[in-house]
Amino acid sequence: MTSPVSATATEGSELHAARGAAQPGLVARLSAEAFGSLFLAIAGLGVPLFTIPQSNPLSASLAAGLAVTASMLAFAYISGGHFNPAVTVGNAIAGRIGLAEAAAYVGAQLVGALAGALALFGILRTVPKIDDTRTAFDTVTAGFGEHSIVQAPMAGVLLVEVLGTALLVAVFLGTTSARNTNKAAAPFAVGLTLAVLLQLGQAVGNTPFNPARATASAIFSSSWSLEQLWLFWVAPLVGAAIAGLVFRGFSDSTAAAAAHAPARAAGAAESGHVEAAMDDDLDDDDLDDEDFDGEDLVDAAQGPGSDAVGEDARGREKDPRGAHGVRGRRAEDGSADGSADDEARDFFDGRRGQ
Incomplete structure (x- = not known):
């Protein structure tokens, strides 16, 4: 006989296989x-490269966030809508994609x-007015130290990248979870999150929270960008790993609870059957027995040798004359006790007459 746990596991594997086939x-x-x-890359790098504040009111961070939203709406049904090595990691x-497939995604x-x-x-x-194209790319390339607008040191930029990427990946994993009943809002949540984070990291060091975008801009920038590129791979992957481990823990705890739920339900059902059977036995054998009444409980409480007392008690209940009920019945039957009473009355009546 198949247990509820194994049946649930079988149904889950069949559902996973069906999804994989589709x-x-x-x-x-x-x-x-x-x-x-x-x-x-075009939106995140192109908008700040060609932005003229007087004629382009849309900020670069909001443009990148809207690009993420549009891309997820257009392609997420095909690939899941990662578009970021950190999100893929x-x-x-979190256990949602295989390692080989993840490597292909990153490529x-x-x-x-x-x-x-x-x-x-x-x-x-x-563009004729741009003499050095690489220098122009330097303005949108991630960096730290002297290549940061606010001269942020390496430790500060690293912390911003780790924290921002962890938040971005957490929002992605949470909004695209199978248990999330509002997955349609995922593109908007991820896009707005990225827009806010880019607004934060723009002054710190043009932090993109995306190793692919950081690599693309570094290749076409000055030589210093390639020297600092390692930070914009290590920090985002660390943040992504933190978010992935947290959500893997959520999934494991949920799966364990789901696996134990059938067993608890079966135990509760079995306990209910035992209690029902005990109740049926009590009702059929005791409470519904015509020979069982309160007198049996009295006799049982009094113990052995109490049958006579029980009979006398029941007799007194039936005879309203109380303690004299037995003697009264004997008098009516003409017993010896009744004759003695008559003689005593005659004796006292004679003395009163004298």
Whole structure:
């Protein structure tokens, strides 16, 4: 006989297999990731590169957030809508994607981001007033120390990247969870989160919270950007790992509770059956027995040898004359006690007459 736990596990594996069969092929998913990453690179790097404050009121951080929202709405149904190696690593650690597939995702995201940066580099080369294209890219490339607008040291930029990426990946994992009943809001939640974080990190060091975007801009910038690129890989991956481990713990605890739930339900049902059976036995054998009444409880409480007392007590209850009930019945029957009473009355009546 199949246990409830094994039946639940079987149903879960069948559902996972059905979802895997309905999932698009790997080539389609990688293409979606590459195209979405290209869009993010063009919006995240192109808007600040070509922004003129008087004619472009849209901030670079909001533009990047809206690009994430649009990309997720367009391609998330195909690949999941990562477009960020940190998000992919967080999903892998949380157990939502395999390691080999995650590595392929990261490769596709790098290709897409590099293609976007290359397109922007080509556009910059056509602008006559820009003499040094690499110097122009330096203004949107992540850096620390002297390459930070506020001269933020390495430790400060690292902390911002770790914290910001952990928050971004946590929002992604939470809003795209299978238990989330409002997954349609995920693109907007992730996009707004990225916009807020970019607004925070822009002055600190152009922190992108996206290693693919950081790599794409560093390749087309001055040589110092490649020397500092390691921080914008290590810090985001650490933040993603923290968020992934937290959500993996949530999933494990939920799965354990779901696995124990059938056993608890079965135990409760079995306990209910035992109590019902005990109640049925009591009702059938005791309470519904015609020979069982309160007198049996009195006799049982009085113990052995109490039958005569019980009979006398029952007799007194039936005869309202109380303690003289037995003698009265004997008098009516003409017993010896009744004759003695008559003689005594005659004797006293004669003495009164004298």
